[in-house]
Amino acid sequence: MKKRATVICRRGKRILLVARSQSKWALPGGILKHGEHLSDAALRELKEETRLSGKSAKYLFQFRGAQKHHHVFYCDVSKRAKARASNEISRCRWVHLEDISQLATSAPTKVIVKALGEKRSGSRGK
Template sequence: MSVAKHHPPRAKATIICSRNDKVLLVRRKGAKWKFPSGVLAPGEAPIVAAARELWKALALHCSGLKAVGTVEVGNVLHHIFATDLPDSCSVVLGRGIVACKWACWEDLSSTMLKPTAAALLSRDLQELVHHDGRPQSVSAFNTN
C-alpha cells in the first residue's frame, strides 16, 4: 500500500509593476506573457525574493514594493507585491527574459498569458492598482 505524500505549495514572489494605468509583462523564450516573479529560496523572505527577481530579471531597483497578500494557484503560493514605476525607469532584460511590454489591464486576456498569470488575473488582480497607477493598501488579499 502506498501512502501519498503531501507536498507543501511552492512559494513565489509575484510583482505587479504599474505605470500610467498599464502593467508590466515579461516573456521567456517560447512562452506566453506573465507577471515578473521568482521562486523563493529556502528561508528567503518574500519581499527579498521580489526585489531580487526584479533586479536579476529586469535590472529594476524597487524600494517601493508593497505586500498586498497571497494567492494560491495550483501548487504555488504567490506572495503578491505591487509597485509603481516612474516614466523615467528603464527596463533591461536579463536572466532568461526575452521580452517585456507595458499593457493596459483591459487588453489582458487569458489567451495571451501563461495559465498561472491568467489564473491570477481571474482573481481580480486589477483591484490591486488604482486607476491612477499607485498600489492600493490592501490588508488581506487571500483567495483559494
C-alpha cells in the first residue's frame, strides 16, 4: 500500500480542494518520493499542486483507504496567498465544510474531512 501525504488547508470554515481535469475533488497531496519525510512530502505536494507555500506541516492522523495509506497534515498558509492550479491539477477551490458532502469527491476525502470535524468537536470541551 502506497503512503500518501494528504494536506488540509483551512480558512475559517472553508477547506482547500483540488481536482485534475475530468476528475473528482480531493484534498491536495500525493505519494512520497523515495527517502522523503511525510511532512516534507505534504509541503512539496501542496506547493506543486496549488503554488501555496505551507509555513509548516502538522501531523493530524492517518487513514487507510482502498489503495493508499493517507498521512493527514494540517498546513498553515498565508491568508493573502492565492491557490493556483498547477502541474496535473486543473482546478482548486476553497469549499465550505458543510458543502463538501454535496460535491463529487474522492471517497477518502469525505472520510478524512468528516474525521477532521469529529476530532475538532471532540476537543472543544477540553
